Every structure is written in structure tokens, then in C-alpha cells.
Amino acid sequence: MRVALYARVSTADKDQNPENQLVLLRREAERAGDTIIKEYVDEKSGGSSNRKAFQEMMRDAGKRRFDLVRVFALDRFSSEGIEKVFEHTAALEQAGVQFWSYCEPQLNTTGPMASLFKAIISWAAGYRNQRHSENVRLGHARKRAEVAAAGEVYQHGRRPIGKDIEAEVKRLGAEGLSRRKISEATGVSVSTVQKYLTS
Incomplete structure (x- = not known):
């Protein structure tokens, strides 16, 4: 399988070294008989997806340059919150790219838990879209009420x-x-x- 390895360390912690994550990921890739296509490394907070290597990896995933993304842990992949994590993994899934975490095998889209995790991803994406639509609807309703109170037409x-x-x-x-x-x-x-x- 063609794989991408993603490692991230925070710039705030000088004791961290992405090589510590990559050593384990390379070992797992070798054990599985994977071909490592590229290693993507960020030295930046995971609180935003605006990370150079992360964005490059997601673009390459969209181009199907690899079949699987291996990360050391979910918080190395993203620490933006569970909704954004599901959004990113859903984007990989839609591109036909699987996700694998060394520390959280239960969240992998490979193996026996794959169907469950994919169902959760799908539910989360649908819930997010539904909530966004509801927020837009409520926003319009509030604005209409404000405008009507001022005697104008929304x-x-x-x-x-x-x-x-x-x-x-x-x-x-x-x-x-x-x-x-x-x-x-x-x-x-x-x-x-x-x-x-x-x-």
C-alpha cells in the first residue's frame, strides 16, 4: 500500500522531535509492507489546519498520491476538536484514502473497527451540515425580526x-x-x- 506519514510537534515545546514519531511510523509501514510515498512534518500548533505540510498532505490525498495516512496520534494529526478531526478524516475518506493512528487503533479506517468509524465520520459530517443550515436559518429569522421592528423590509x-x-x-x-x-x-x-x- 502507498502511504503518507504525518508527524507534528509544537513549536512551543523545544524538547519534541518529529523523528520520534516517524521512527515508529516507518517501522509500522515496513511491517505492513507499505511503500512510503512521502513524510509530511509540521512544527506548529495543531489548533489550526493552516499548517503547510498538513495542507500539502490533504491536497496530495485529493490527488490520490497515496492510499493511507499514518499518524502517531490523533492530537498530532489535529487538535482542533473532534468535529474538525472528523471533517479531515471524512475528506480523506471521500478521496479514497484511509486513516491510521498508532495510539488510537480503534479510530483507524482500516481493520475491524473501520465500518463503525466510517459511520461515525459520516454522521458527524451530516450533523455539522445540518447544524450549519440551522444556524443560517436562525440568523435570517433574527435579522428579519430586527428589520421588521425598525419598520423596514428584510x-x-x-x-x-x-x-x-x-x-x-x-x-x-x-x-x-x-x-x-x-x-x-x-x-x-x-x-x-x-x-x-x-x-
Whole structure:
């Protein structure tokens, strides 16, 4: 099997060395008869996925350059929280790339627990999408109520257009702001800004 090894240490801890993780991962890859395609190493906090080697690995996974990602532990892969971990492993799964952790074999998408973990990944991804949709819906409902209380009409995706907005557009225009800047400041379209400025 073609594998990628991923190791991460925190820049805050000078005693950590990614080689300690890689030695064990290489040994497991050799034991399984894997071909190591690449080793990806980050020296950065795992609290964000904005890590150079991690991003490169995920891009390469999307290109199917390997079949399996081996990591020492889940918190080395990501410490962003369980939702993000599921999101990342789901992205690997969708690319046809399996996930294997040295310290958490129960979370591997290989072996006897694979079906259960994949089901959890799928559930988590669906739950996250559902929650996002619900948050968007609640946000629109709150905004509609606020706008109605002000006696204006709510327009989805843009700031409500009322008498105050037109006055604000004209005031900003008089100050010399560009139409684009006025649009960004007021939340109305550039074409509406143009209409107000020429009326």
C-alpha cells in the first residue's frame, strides 16, 4: 500500500522531535509492507489546519498520491476538536484514502473497527451540515425580526434598504468614497449606490 506519514510537534515545546514519531511510523509501514510515498512534518500548533505540510498532505490525498495516512496520534494529526478531526478524516475518506493512528487503533479506517468509524465520520459530517443550515436559518429569522421592528423590509443577503441607507450612501459619496467602498460600508450593491448617487 502507498502511504503518507504525518508527524507534528509544537513549536512551543523545544524538547519534541518529529523523528520520534516517524521512527515508529516507518517501522509500522515496513511491517505492513507499505511503500512510503512521502513524510509530511509540521512544527506548529495543531489548533489550526493552516499548517503547510498538513495542507500539502490533504491536497496530495485529493490527488490520490497515496492510499493511507499514518499518524502517531490523533492530537498530532489535529487538535482542533473532534468535529474538525472528523471533517479531515471524512475528506480523506471521500478521496479514497484511509486513516491510521498508532495510539488510537480503534479510530483507524482500516481493520475491524473501520465500518463503525466510517459511520461515525459520516454522521458527524451530516450533523455539522445540518447544524450549519440551522444556524443560517436562525440568523435570517433574527435579522428579519430586527428589520421588521425598525419598520423596514428584510432583503436576504444584503442590508435592508430604507431611507437612512440612501442618506448614508449620499453622505459617503460627498466625502469622496468610491462606489465600491460605499457598497462595502453600507451593504447595498454597487448598482444601488450608483442609483442613489445620481438621483
